[in-house]
Amino acid sequence: MRHCRYLFLLILLYTAPVAEAQHAKLNYTIAHWMDNKKAALSLTFDDAINGQFTVALPMLNSYGFRATFFIITSFVQPQLKSWQPITDAANVGHEIASHTVTHPFLHKTPADSIHWQFAESNKIIAEKVPGRGTPTLAYPYGDGGNATDSEQMVRNIAQGYFTGARATRNNQLPYNAYDFAQTADDYYKVNSDMIADSASIGSFVRHLDETILAGGWYVPTYHGIENGWIIVKKDAFAKQLAEIDTRKKDIWIAPFGEVLKYHKERNCATLQVVSRTKHCLTLALSDTLMNDTVYNQPLTISLNINAHRVVNIQQAGKPLKLEAQGNTVCFNAVPGKQPITITKR
Numbered sequence: 001m002r003h004c005r006y007l008f009l010l011i012l013l014y015t016a017p018v019a020e021a022q023h024a025k026l027n028y029t030i031a032h033w034m035d036n037k038k039a040a041l042s043l044t045f046d047d048a049i050n051g052q053f054t055v056a057l058p059m060l061n062s063y064g065f066r067a068t069f070f071i072i073t074s075f076v077q078p079q080l081k082s083w084q085p086i087t088d089a090a091n092v093g094h095e096i097a098s099h100t101v102t103h104p105f106l107h108k109t110p111a112d113s114i115h116w117q118f119a120e121s122n123k124i125i126a127e128k129v130p131g132r133g134t135p136t137l138a139y140p141y142g143d144g145g146n147a148t149d150s151e152q153m154v155r156n157i158a159q160g161y162f163t164g165a166r167a168t169r170n171n172q173l174p175y176n177a178y179d180f181a182q183t184a185d186d187y188y189k190v191n192s193d194m195i196a197d198s199a200s201i202g203s204f205v206r207h208l209d210e211t212i213l214a215g216g217w218y219v220p221t222y223h224g225i226e227n228g229w230i231i232v233k234k235d236a237f238a239k240q241l242a243e244i245d246t247r248k249k250d251i252w253i254a255p256f257g258e259v260l261k262y263h264k265e266r267n268c269a270t271l272q273v274v275s276r277t278k279h280c281l282t283l284a285l286s287d288t289l290m291n292d293t294v295y296n297q298p299l300t301i302s303l304n305i306n307a308h309r310v311v312n313i314q315q316a317g318k319p320l321k322l323e324a325q326g327n328t329v330c331f332n333a334v335p336g337k338q339p340i341t342i343t344k345r
């Protein structure tokens with residue numbers, strides 16, 4: 001965390017003389033995106049095409065950018081010869097997610113077959129890539145984000161298997177505005193921007209900058225890198241990564257599933273006082289999402305507190321990295337049952 005936003009707002013809120021009793025109320029904000037970044041970016045790769053692993057993956061790793069690979073499970077063996085490139089990617093923190101078993105047009109597929117496509121792809125990925133976390137989905141051909149009855153049925157089924165899903169070009173903007181999700185269903189039509197083989201670096205940069213300006217979430221979809229189909233050549237991809245890198249201070253770059261969880265948690269999380277003594281303040285960060293083992297993405301909190309008195313902040317017995325500035329401390333904590341303990345001098 002480089003800096004705390006909202007600092008001035010918090011100071012304004014706090015400068016008026018406040019009666020002692022009112023100190024019981026917490027002044028805090030939860031950042032829109034992790035580490036107070038202005039916007040979020042999830043790089044996504046579809047279809048498990050060879051060049052994504054032989055060409056793109058080492059480039060992503062050299063920048064420390066973690067991405068999402070949406071895998072068609074029955075294509076892995078014929079296209080990659082083994083699961084090794086996929087497990088290698090997972091081992092350095094990339095998300096391995098579902099793009100179904102056989103890549104059908106889901107809106108033309110009977111419900112029982114859709115269930116099978118979702119359950120079976122999740123099962124295979126869980127076997128091949130253990131401990132990979134919570135599954136997300138990209139719809140084959142992007143068809144799942146629209147308002148038709150058949151695509152609504154696809155989404156209703158997807159809710160039973162995935163925390164969210166990526167559609168393609170289902171709104172006018174290249175990115176998702178911060179308030180894109182008004183209902184649970186909206187998390188199953190996250191918009192993405194298809195990076196065509198004809199895409200220019202100019203339009204890519206414009207989309208990044210528009211996303212930062214809007215405070216949104218940009219989810220570019222790639223297919224072939226250097227080889228395969230809908231190909232982005234290695235040199236063009238390198239330029240895109242370099243442009244992302246120069247905007248790192250403004251953009252949270254993380255896998256699709258992590259950004260999705262952050263957004264879901266952030267929009268229903270609250271921070272409350274559990275107990276308060278002279279030297280110890282215990283807080284509960286809770287959300288309304290039922291599954292704490294799934295929804296374990298840390299949230300960035302800015303808490304208005306006399307920062308110079310704070311000795312440390314702990315959660316589950318572990319010290320949290322904190323940044324103190326004037327009357328505000330910033331830290332990342334996981335919502336759920338584990339209390340947050342602030343020790344003061």
Ligand SMILES: [Zn+2]
Pocket residue numbers: 046047099103139140141
């Ligand atoms: Zn596909």
